Structures are given as structure tokens and as C-alpha cells.
Amino acid sequence: MQCFSSYGALPNIDLLCFYGFVLENNPYDTIPVELEIPESPAKVALMERYNIENESMVVETMISTLESLSGTEEDEQERPSSSWDVLLATKFKLSQAKIFKKLNSQLQEHNR
Secondary structure, three states: OOOOOOOOOOOHHHHHHHHOOOOOOOOOOOOOOOOOOOOOHHHHHHHHHOOOOOHHHHHHHHHHHHHHHOOHHHHHHHOOOOOHHHHHHHHHHHHHHHHHHHHHHHHHHHOO
16 A cells, blocks of 8 residues: 655745755746836826836846856756755755746747
8 A cells, every 4th residue: 555645736935845845847836026116106007008018127037037046057066965955955946947947938939
């Protein structure tokens, strides 16, 4: 008889915080993106009137985040004897980088 545990459809951040592991190709993984958009009534009205989206702000935020995640694969190879918590954090960072890279390529295709 076998017993299986199901953690449900959780993103890696929840798996890491609650259970102490991450999945390499987690289909339920997400990344929260925070955008600081001052919401003055005049700006909102103009954006609605001319149907202006904040796409450029999203792309700039993603590029900035991608730059901060660059080099993580090389970093992982440079420290093979790191402690388990450093290795787990590196795996988590790599999973986040994969999501951003995929999203960035989809945005570039959309803008063509």
C-alpha cells in the first residue's frame, strides 16, 4: 500500500514558505509584480479617454527584474557545496527567472 501527499495547485513561494521545497517546472508558479501608478483623477481620465495602457511600465518593470535575476545559473554552478538553504533559495530564484524570461518573450512577440 502506498500513501501520497498532495500539496495542491500552489506556486513555489507557497511551497517554499509552508513546506520547504520548490518544484523546478511548477505549472502553478506565479510572480507578483508591483507597479506604482499614481492615480490622480486627471491622469486616469486622460488614460481612459485616449485608451492608453501602462504596457511600457510593465515592460520596464520586467526588464529591471530580469536584470536583477541575471547570472543566477552561473551563480548556482559556482557554489556546489553551499548549504541546503542557499541551494533552495537559488532554485527558487531560478524558477522566478524562468517565469520572467517566458513572459518577456511573449511580450516581445505581442509587440511585433
